[in-house]
Amino acid sequence: MNLNQITIPSLDVEKATEFYKKLGLILIVDALPRYVRFELPEGDATFSIQQVDELPKGNRIAVYFENEELDKVVEELQQKGFQFDLLPTNQPWLWREARLKDLDGNPIILYKAEGNRKNPPWRIN
Numbered sequence: 797m798n799l800n801q802i803t804i805p806s807l808d809v810e811k812a813t814e815f816y817k818k819l820g821l822i823l824i825v826d827a828l829p830r831y832v833r834f835e836l837p838e839g840d841a842t843f844s845i846q847q848v849d850e851l852p853k854g855n856r857i858a859v860y861f862e863n864e865e866l867d868k869v870v871e872e873l874q875q876k877g878f879q880f881d882l883l884p885t886n887q888p889w890l891w892r893e894a895r896l897k898d899l900d901g902n903p904i905i906l907y908k909a910e911g912n913r914k915n916p917p918w919r920i921n
Contacts, residue, residue, distance in 0.1 A: 805851055812845045860905045865908075870883065889916065892908045
C-alpha cells in the first residue's frame, strides 16, 4: 500500500492555494474554485484542497511536512510573512517541530525526524 494523497477542506480554495504555493508545494491540478492538487518537492504523495461550505467541528486535520533543513525553511517562511505558533523546538518524541496554521485553521507541522520518523528507539518489532 502507498499513500496517494491527503485532502483537506477549505472555505476559500483560491486563498488556500496561494498559501500552500508560498509554503513550497507545486500546483499540478487547478480546478478552482472547488479543488486543487499539489506535488511536494520530495516523495510521491500528493496534497489536495477541496471546497466546503462549512469546516469540520472539533479536532482539525494535522498535516506534517518533513524537511531535513527545518530551521532554514522556517526562517525563509518567516521572511515571506508566515506566522508560527511554535518555532523549531526539540520534542520528547525525538522530532524537531515548528507549528503554524493554514488559513482555515488546519494545523501544519513542519518537522525534522531523521531516522526517528519510522524507527524511534521505542518502535515495536
